[in-house]
Amino acid sequence: MTPAAWALGALLLAIVLSVVTRLNVGVIALALAWLVGVFAGGLSAEQVVRGFPPGLFLTLTGVSLLFAGAEANGTLERLTHRAVAVVQGRARWLPPFFFLLAGIVSSAGPGAILAVALLAPLGMPVAKRVGIPLFLMALMIGIGANAGNLSPISSVGVIANAKMAEAGIGDHATKVWFANVAAHLLVAVAAYFGLGGHRLGRIGNDLAAPLTERFANRHWATVVVIGAWIVAVLAWKAPLGLSAFLAAAALFATRATEEADTLKRVPWAVILMVAGVSVLIGVLETTGGMDLFAGLLARLATPATANGVLAFITGAISSYSSTSGVVLPAFLPTVTTLAEKVGGGDPLALALSINVGSSLVDVSPLSTLGALCVAAVADPVESAGLFRRLLVWGLSMTVVGALLCQLLAGPLARW
DSSP states (O other), rough: OOHHHHHHHHHHHHHHHHHOOOSHHHHOOOOOOIIIIEEEEEEEEEEHHSSSSSHHHHHHHHHHHHHHHEEEEEEHHHHHHHHHHHHTGGGGGGGHHHHHHHHHHHHHTTOOHHHHHHHHHHHHHHHHHHOHHOOOOOHHHHHHHHHHOOOOOSSHHHHHHHHHTTTOOOOOHHHHHHHHHHHHHHHHHHHHHHTTGGOBBBBOOHHHHHOOOOOOOOHHHHHHHHHHHHHHHHHHHOOOHHHHHHHHHHHTTSSSSOOHHHHHSOOOHHHHHHHHHHHHHEEEEEEHHHHHHHHHHTTTTTTTTTTHHOOOOOOOOHSSIIIIIIHHHHHHGHHHHHHHTTTTOOOHHHHHHHHHHHHHHGGGGTSSHHHHHHHTTTOHHHHHHHHHHHHHHHHHHHHHHHHHHHHHHHHHHHH
């Protein structure tokens, strides 16, 4: 077997073990990354370690630390009551409420990652307290944020439209956004009704009743600090993770929350899961495993199936790689050439297929969106279960995205 085949097999093994066992897949992935990278791939230990994602680690840790402080001092509990009041005690309206809120925030410019980073630490505890399945809430937040991720003014939308222009198919920003919103809305509606969101009843009296405990100074200080952090990220483009550390430090310094209690609530096991899998993915990319996977799938394409196959390929790659950093920049500029290589096809339809196919899978916990949702669940057993369910969901979206794009990308491109 080639190093690429060993690396691809190792990733598939880690994914299977994460589904069928309760082992921390991050530990498994780190062990496999070393074994495969060094002994099968001929890499040095230093090259294997380069796959560690420092930016993602800092983002997850910083955001988790900040909102763990807000949970430790009771601020999130009080905000939960306010969120419940918005929907007048009807649990079934909370998931659509967070879907809509995430879509608006994402479309306004920050993009999906920031939208989920802002809403998951609030939405996931709200779901747990009022009895909404954590899987359903994670999907609504992640899918909602992804729905707005390709707006003409979002960072990912700018990337997509710029790369399409490189391929000679620019000036389709509205169509790009609409296709993405439509696909995610269809999936969100199916998930909401399929997981029984419409059957959720009223919220228990302990949460639906007016909150008797008022906001104390520490709660107001926490709200102000988090609000300032949001403004800094949105308006001044402050780095998400590092600025979250600064905000958390402000809470500690002012005694708004206790540092020891906060550190206990940070989901370290989840952060290890995401970081470990990222290291294994780094080995996969270095040994050529990603190219091997894409090449195997590309042989299946014909002019009649190009949209679906390309959506499946980019979705599969995006499920363990960066949509905006890898998939869109790598594939969109080549759509004209791809159409020629498969012997036909509409380059715009192929571009829409890449956009939608690579985006639908991004609620996977192997991506930042899914990881942020999992990190917002403090209980290690519940977070591990959510990790597995989101992983299965993300992988299944490769097929769903392929089917949607096969059916709709062509007509939409011609519309």
